[in-house]
Amino acid sequence: MSFDLSICCMGAGYVGGPTMAVIAKNCPNIRVCVVDLNAKQIDAWNSAELPIYEPGLKEVVESCRGKNLFFSTSIESEIALADIVFISVNTPTKTQGIGAGRAANIKNCELCARTIAKVATTNKIVVEKSTVPVRTADAVRRVLACNDKGLEFQVLSNPEFLAEGTAIDDLEKPSRVLIGGEETPGGQAAIAKLVSVYANWVPSSQIITTNLWSSELSKLVANAFLAQRVSSINSISALCESTGADVSEISRAIGSDPRIGPRFLQSSVGFGGSCFQKDILNLVYLCETFGLDECAEYWHQVIKMNDYQKSRFTQKMVSRMFNTATGKKIAILGFAFKKDTGDTRETASAFVCRDLMQEKARLHVYDPQVKREQMMIEFDYTLNVNTTTEPDLEKLITTETDVYKACEGAHAIAVLTEWDEFKGLDYERIYKGMSKPAFVFDGRNVVDIKTLREIGFEVYAIGKPWPKE
Numbered sequence: 001m002s003f004d005l006s007i008c009c010m011g012a013g014y015v016g017g018p019t020m021a022v023i024a025k026n027c028p029n030i031r032v033c034v035v036d037l038n039a040k041q042i043d044a045w046n047s048a049e050l051p052i053y054e055p056g057l058k059e060v061v062e063s064c065r066g067k068n069l070f071f072s073t074s075i076e077s078e079i080a081l082a083d084i085v086f087i088s089v090n091t092p093t094k095t096q097g098i099g100a101g102r103a104a105n106i107k108n109c110e111l112c113a114r115t116i117a118k119v120a121t122t123n124k125i126v127v128e129k130s131t132v133p134v135r136t137a138d139a140v141r142r143v144l145a146c147n148d149k150g151l152e153f154q155v156l157s158n159p160e161f162l163a164e165g166t167a168i169d170d171l172e173k174p175s176r177v178l179i180g181g182e183e184t185p186g187g188q189a190a191i192a193k194l195v196s197v198y199a200n201w202v203p204s205s206q207i208i209t210t211n212l213w214s215s216e217l218s219k220l221v222a223n224a225f226l227a228q229r230v231s232s233i234n235s236i237s238a239l240c241e242s243t244g245a246d247v248s249e250i251s252r253a254i255g256s257d258p259r260i261g262p263r264f265l266q267s268s269v270g271f272g273g274s275c276f277q278k279d280i281l282n283l284v285y286l287c288e289t290f291g292l293d294e295c296a297e298y299w300h301q302v303i304k305m306n307d308y309q310k311s312r313f314t315q316k317m318v319s320r321m322f323n324t325a326t327g328k329k330i331a332i333l334g335f336a337f338k339k340d341t342g343d344t345r346e347t348a349s350a351f352v353c354r355d356l357m358q359e360k361a362r363l364h365v366y367d368p369q370v371k372r373e374q375m376m377i378e379f380d381y382t383l384n385v386n387t388t389t390e391p392d393l394e395k396l397i398t399t400e401t402d403v404y405k406a407c408e409g410a411h412a413i414a415v416l417t418e419w420d421e422f423k424g425l426d427y428e429r430i431y432k433g434m435s436k437p438a439f440v441f442d443g444r445n446v447v448d449i450k451t452l453r454e455i456g457f458e459v460y461a462i463g464k465p466w467p468k469e
């Protein structure tokens with residue numbers, strides 16, 4: 001079959017895979033190929049068990065895979081074939097050198113640009129899908145311009161706003177699609193080309209076009225504003241616990257003001273995910289680079305509040321359990337950074353587990369989507385716990401596939417991810433099997449406090465009045 005256009009996406013991760021699947025589904029005349037250096041990842045995309053869990057994703061992939069959607073490790077030939085190349089690779093926080101701990105590392109983006117320059121034989125539009133520091137397009141453009149074949153490349157910025165767990169809905173019905181390009185005839189033509197792809201299913205009123213730098217920076221700012229709302233309500237949760245106010249009531253009261261709005265006011269044990277912290281640190285670094293120290297400090301506070309929220313939760317747990325968790329069995333309900341995803345990157349649950357392990361508690365972790373192997377990777381990467389040499393780790397962490405088994409004989413339950421199934425558990429049965437007093441620490445405001453207290457549990461929930469010690 002012949003296609004009108006060919007798209008290649010470099011990076012088959014949480015963004016590249018779902019984004020390209022939805023493009024393929026809505027544009028049967030476009031050939032879409034997602035490529036990655038990681039052969040295991042590509043094999044999984046070509047199998048019945050996709051590498052990521054995302055509601056609705058499997059159906060979309062299966063409806064177009066092998067027709068106009070392909071996953072491949074033939075990076076160079078697929079780039080050569082494409083009219084549009086998306087760069088959707090990871091851009092983690094730098095761990096070494098200048099800007100370590102703050103700046104985003106764009107080495108993967110630069111590498112993609114070098115590969116494109118090397119293998120391209122025709123002019124191409126190169127689209128930054130990854131989240132990048134403002135002015136990265138300049139670096140990409142300069143690398144591409146070094147090709148010695150007289151080819152022309154247009155660089156566009158097209159940041160992604162999907163949230164995990166709702167990725168397919170977010171991609172099918174985006175609040176907006178943002179496309180930034182150069183303010184030159186070539187730049188405008190490239191923008192028009194990409195607009196025509198999205199126009200297959202996104203109303204034109206929702207496709208925003210702008211210049212490159214505004215587009216790149218808007219992505220960082222969007223995540224910073226979202227995370228700021230969570231940190232703001234979390235700061236109030238601490239006040240609620242001490243004063244008798246109820247954070248859910250506050251969210252409802254302030255969220256009814258249309259100027260504030262109801263979303264993203266759910267108090268929690270702390271935000272996680274691969275991007276909020278990384279992108280705010282990136283913004284902080286940019287502010288510092290331009291000598292805007294007050295602005296940097298303002299945004300940095302969002303992260304500090306999140307760190308405080310995570311450690312505050314564990315401290316309160318230990319303090320309520322008579323100041324000791326040593327040897328106690330604690331059921332950890334939820335390890336993913338939010339419900340409906342198996343992603344554990346920067347999950348608050350890992351931080352709470354680490355702090356409880358330091359207290360020598362025995363953790364029995366249940367999460368419907370997270371395997372033990374994934375948990376260990378998280379401890380290794382995020383928390384620098386060496387999972388192969390840490391002697392206590394095997395002893396202190398048990399992973400359970402049955403939530404009731406996780407709770408059997410436990411002194412306490414900590415709800416750390418808001419999976420819907422935690423609302424409907426048979427808490428009478430769980431209570432009977434637990435050590436007494438049976439504690440529930442709800443870091444997500446999932447459980448029905450009144451019912452659980454009637455059963456006999458001692459319940460403490462984030463942002464709810466905590467009885468005096």
Ligand SMILES: NC(=O)C1=CN([C@@H]2O[C@H](COP(=O)(O)OP(=O)(O)OC[C@H]3O[C@@H](n4cnc5c(N)ncnc54)[C@H](O)[C@@H]3O)[C@@H](O)[C@H]2O)C=CC1
Binds near residue numbers: 037038075108132
């Ligand atoms: N995860 C999310 O929900 C969102 C992420 N983003 C941004 O999108 C970008 C990608 O994020 P994720 O998909 O979560 O990352 P990911 O880590 O899941 O996937 C990135 C993939 O890129 C591949 N890769 C790295 N260098 C490559 C190269 N030179 N050639 C081919 N493949 C290469 C890696 O092997 C990996 O499979 C990041 O900049 C992130 O900030 C933006 C919106 C949402």
Ligand SMILES: O=C(O)[C@H]1O[C@H](OP(=O)(O)OP(=O)(O)OC[C@H]2O[C@@H](n3ccc(=O)[nH]c3=O)[C@H](O)[C@@H]2O)[C@H](O)[C@@H](O)[C@@H]1O
Binds near residue numbers: 269272
């Ligand atoms: O750039 C990204 O990676 C993405 O980051 C977030 O998406 P995501 O991290 O997948 O999930 P969110 O729903 O934003 O939740 C992030 C964290 O905040 C927490 N959260 C969220 C909302 C809330 O009210 N309270 C709260 O604690 C969640 O539990 C989770 O740990 C943004 O919502 C996306 O728009 C963005 O594209």
